[in-house]
Amino acid sequence: MNTVPCxxxxxxxxxxxxxxxxxxxxxxxxxxxxxCEDCAAALRSMKDDVLxxxxxxxxIEIDFLKKNRKKNRRIVWGSLLAALCLAITVFAIxxxxxxxxxxxxxxxxxxxxxxxxxxSGTVIDSLHGISRISFREENxxxxxxxxxxxxSSLHSGEFRETYTAKEAVRRVYVDGDLxxxxxxxxxxxxxxxxxxxxxxxxxxxxxxxxxxxxxIAMMLGPHTNELITSEEPYTWRVIIENxxxxxxxxYIDEDLKNCGTAMIACIENLGAVEFEYEMNGExxxxxxxxxxASDLLGFNVKSCYGDPIKTQDMVLQLGLERFGxxxxxxxxxxxx
Numbered sequence: 473m474n475t476v477p478c479x480x481x482x483x484x485x486x487x488x489x490x491x492x493x494x495x496x497x498x499x500x501x502x503x504x505x506x507x508c509e510d511c512a513a514a515l516r517s518m519k520d521d522v523l524x525x526x527x528x529x530x531x532i533e534i535d536f537l538k539k540n541r542k543k544n545r546r547i548v549w550g551s552l553l554a555a556l557c558l559a560i561t562v563f564a565i566x567x568x569x570x571x572x573x574x575x576x577x578x579x580x581x582x583x584x585x586x587x588x589x590x591x592s593g594t595v596i597d598s599l600h601g602i603s604r605i606s607f608r609e610e611n612x613x614x615x616x617x618x619x620x621x622x623x624s625s626l627h628s629g630e631f632r633e634t635y636t637a638k639e640a641v642r643r644v645y646v647d648g649d650l651x652x653x654x655x656x657x658x659x660x661x662x663x664x665x666x667x668x669x670x671x672x673x674x675x676x677x678x679x680x681x682x683x684x685x686x687x688i689a690m691m692l693g694p695h696t697n698e699l700i701t702s703e704e705p706y707t708w709r710v711i712i713e714n715x716x717x718x719x720x721x722x723y724i725d726e727d728l729k730n731c732g733t734a735m736i737a738c739i740e741n742l743g744a745v746e747f748e749y750e751m752n753g754e755x756x757x758x759x760x761x762x763x764x765a766s767d768l769l770g771f772n773v774k775s776c777y778g779d780p781i782k783t784q785d786m787v788l789q790l791g792l793e794r795f796g797x798x799x800x801x802x803x804x805x806x807x808x
Contacts, residue, residue, distance in 0.1 A: 476500055481511050489518055571603030571619030571627075575647050578602075578618060582644040582652035587637040589614050589644055594630045601627030607635045612642040643780070653780040661685065661793050662784035665738055669777055673699060673706050673742040682738045686731055691796030705743020705761065708735060712749040720799030721751060727799065728758040730790040733765035737776035737786055 481504045487493050488501050505512045577600065580593030595602065601623040608615050614637055621627045644652040650663045658666070664685035670678035679697070683689065693714045700707040716724055732745030747758040765773040769786060776782045787793065 571621045574620040589635045592632040602631040605633045609637050614644045616646045662787040666780045666783045669738045671740045673739045707744040709746040715750045718751050723799040729760050732760040736765045737773045
C-alpha cells in the first residue's frame with residue numbers, strides 16, 4: 473500500500489472528480505482507492521452527490537426554460553392579439569367613421585352663386601353612405617372629394633354640403649369629374665370627354681381615356697387601333713372586327729362620323745379619324761377630317777379643346793350620349 477495518507481487522498485478527491493488533477497496524482501489516488509475501501513466509498517458518495525446536484529441543476533434549468541417558453545408564448549400571443557385588435561379598430565374606424573375614397577359612386581349636382589357652392593346628391597348603391605366631403609380651391613376652381621362608409625343611421629346615402637370659396641367660382645369638380653362650369657351643369661359624358669382631352673395622339677394611355685369616355689369598346693365590340701403619324705394630318709384608324717348589320721348602315725356611318733368628330737375635338741394634334749368595318753362581306757371606311765368635323769358642327773372643332781361648355785354643346789349637338797344604341801342588334805326573343 474502506498475504511503476499517501478487517507479486525509480490527503482480525500483482532500484484530493486473533489487479535484488479528482490472534477491478532472492483537475494494531474495496524471496501522476498491520479499496514479500497515486502487510484503492505487504490508494506484499490507487498496508482503501510473507506511476512500512473508495514467516499515469517492516462513490518462524492519460522485520453520487522455530484523450526480524444529484526447535476527440532476528437538481530438540470531431540473532432547475534428545465535423549469536426555467538419551461539417558464540420562459542410559456543412567458544414568451546404569452547408575449548407572442550398577446551402581441552398578435554393586440555395587433556389584431558388594432559387592425560380591427562383601424563378598419564372599423566375607416567369603414568364606419570372616417571371613410572374611404574370611392575370614385576364614381578355618386579350622382580351629384582352643384583348649385584353655385586358667386587362664391588358659394590351647394591353640393592347635393594346621392595350615393596348610387598345602397599351599401600354606402602357619405603361620411604364627409606373635403607374641399608379645396610385654386611384660382612376660382614373648387615375641388616370636392618367624397619368619403620364613403622357603410623350606410624347606417626349616422627351616415628346615409630343622401631348628402632347636401634355647402635362650401636364658401638374665397639373668390640367667385642368658375643368650375644366645380646367632384647372626385648375628379650367636372651360637374652359645373654361657368655353656370656352650366658355638366659353632363660357625365662361631356663365631363664368625361666373634357667377631362668380626357670390631351671395634346672398628342674401618340675399617347676396611347678390618354679387615347680384610351682378618350683375612347684372610354686365615348687364607350688367605344690362597348691359600342692363597337694372587338695377592334696384594333698392604328699396611329700398614322702408619319703405625316704400630317706395625324707390619323708387614328710379604328711378597325712372593327714365584327715361584321716356590322718347592313719340594315720343600320722345609315723345610322724352606323726352617321727354615328728361613326730360623330731364619334732370621330734369628338735375624338736378630333738379631344739386630341740389637339742389629331743387631324744383625322746378612320747373607321748374600317750365589314751358589312752355583307754364588303755369592307756367600308758368612314759373617314760372624317762378636321763375640316764369635315766368643323767363643317768359638321770358649324771364651328772371650329774378644335775375650339776372645344778379646353779372649353780367644357782363647347783365640349784358639352786358638341787356632345788348634345790351630335791347626340792353622342794346615344795352613340796351606337798340606334799344600331800346595336802336587339803336581343804333575340806325566346807320563343808315559348
